[in-house]
Amino acid sequence: MIKVIKLTLGILALAVALPTGAYLYYNHVWRGGDVTYTQISSAGIEKPWKQEGGGLSILYDYAGTQYDEEGQAHEVPLVASKELRQGAYLKVTYNQKRDIITNWSEITKAQVPKKALEQLEK
Known part of the structure; x- marks a missing residue:
């Protein structure tokens, strides 16, 4: 038993x-991935993207430095399928193994960690 x-x-x-x-x-x-924070400070650069089915889409490439919770700078390529709002704060999850952004979301200024916000406001 x-x-x-x-x-x-x-x-x-x-x-x-x-x-x-x-x-x-x-x-x-x-x-998953590393979380960084950024603010959209310029218009995205339009880049055409050919889909597998033959259609054409427009992607928007946003240049700029992103910062982690400790205020350390990271250069992460940020590409979106739509134009992002000027001045918007973003929380970005970047997967280094796959070299892609796995998630991004617009957040409020109060949600940005203090050290990252200090770097963004310089």
Whole structure:
């Protein structure tokens, strides 16, 4: 009886650990990344982009330095599928392994960490 209980607990532990580990790996490698903050201070440079189906889209490239929570500068390429609002503060997640931005969102000035905000306002 003890062997059956141990075997059941072992299988249950694997049933929980494997999907959890897979999710954490996926989140770190494919969706996660380093968080930086920036402010849109200039108009985006329009760049045409040919889609796989043959259609043409316009992407907007925004140059500028981004800063992490400690105020350290990072040069991260910021490309958006729409024009971004002038003066907007952005929280950007950049995945170095894949060399892409995995997420960006507009935030308020109060949400920008103090050290990053000091650098952005210089």
